[in-house]
Amino acid sequence: MSAGARATLSAAGIGRVDETGAAEIAHGSLIISRSGWPVEAPPKPFRWTPSVLAVAEALLCGRRATVGAVQEATGLSTGSATNALRALAELDLLSAEARRGRNAARRVHDPDRLLDEYAARAAAPAVVLTVGVIWRDFAAELCDLRANFETPDAQAPRAYVRQMRIDHPDLDPSALAADAVLAVREFHRGLQPRADRPSRSSRASAA
Numbered sequence: 001m002s003a004g005a006r007a008t009l010s011a012a013g014i015g016r017v018d019e020t021g022a023a024e025i026a027h028g029s030l031i032i033s034r035s036g037w038p039v040e041a042p043p044k045p046f047r048w049t050p051s052v053l054a055v056a057e058a059l060l061c062g063r064r065a066t067v068g069a070v071q072e073a074t075g076l077s078t079g080s081a082t083n084a085l086r087a088l089a090e091l092d093l094l095s096a097e098a099r100r101g102r103n104a105a106r107r108v109h110d111p112d113r114l115l116d117e118y119a120a121r122a123a124a125p126a127v128v129l130t131v132g133v134i135w136r137d138f139a140a141e142l143c144d145l146r147a148n149f150e151t152p153d154a155q156a157p158r159a160y161v162r163q164m165r166i167d168h169p170d171l172d173p174s175a176l177a178a179d180a181v182l183a184v185r186e187f188h189r190g191l192q193p194r195a196d197r198p199s200r201s202s203r204a205s206a207a
Contacts, residue, residue: 046087048121051076055084056093056118065094065106093117142188149184152177156184 006024009016015025015032025032051074058073059065065088067081074081085106088094093114094106108114148156157177164176 046091049084051080052084052087053118053122055081056088056114057122059088059094059108060111060115060118065108088114091117145184146188149181152181154181157181 006016010024013026015023017023017025021034023032023034054074054076055070058070061073063069063073065085067078067085070076070085071078071081076084085094089096089106093108093110095109096106148154151157152174157180160180161173161176165171165173
């Protein structure tokens with residue numbers, strides 16, 4: 001329960017008990033007031049961010065595991081380089097002989113494992129290619145489009161005119177509608193040879 005919620009309940013004279021064990025209850029001569037135990041936030045799951053991948057790649061190429069060295073190799077900021085090195089150390093991919101002093105510099109103690117971890121995370125996702133027409137039927141869709149723009153006063157040309165005049169209120173509505181009908185008519189005529197071919201579903205039905 002947030003501090004604001006606790007204050008609101010207290011001001012209203014309403015008792016409370018929350019999941020931490022904290023309680024504020026006053027009922028007649030019964031008064032209970034106790035603080036709960038602190039709730040630790042769950043640790044954030046580690047993510048191989050682009051910064052961590054860049055630092056791992058620099059280390060695999062022989063760069064020293066220092067902020068300055070990986071900054072020079074990757075162009076990362078000081079904060080990003082520091083966080084990436086810390087993350088790799090927490091994964092036990094970097095180690096140091098001492099916490100401070102001359103031997104405190106981190107190093108890659110198992111290059112093979114670092115390479116395996118890096119390769120598994122840096123691998124490009126599988127590419128999925130879908131081929132085919134997603135419309136229900138090309139010829140039918142083309143005919144529907146043509147029918148919706150049959151005359152300047154049809155619904156589709158009127159909608160086109162309204163949309164165009166939002167940004168261009170000075171344009172003539174009649175000219176816009178006529179242009180829309182003409183444009184769709186020419187588009188339909190240019191694709192008509194393809195539309196006249198039997199569709200895949202038609203050929204399958206005939207077979």
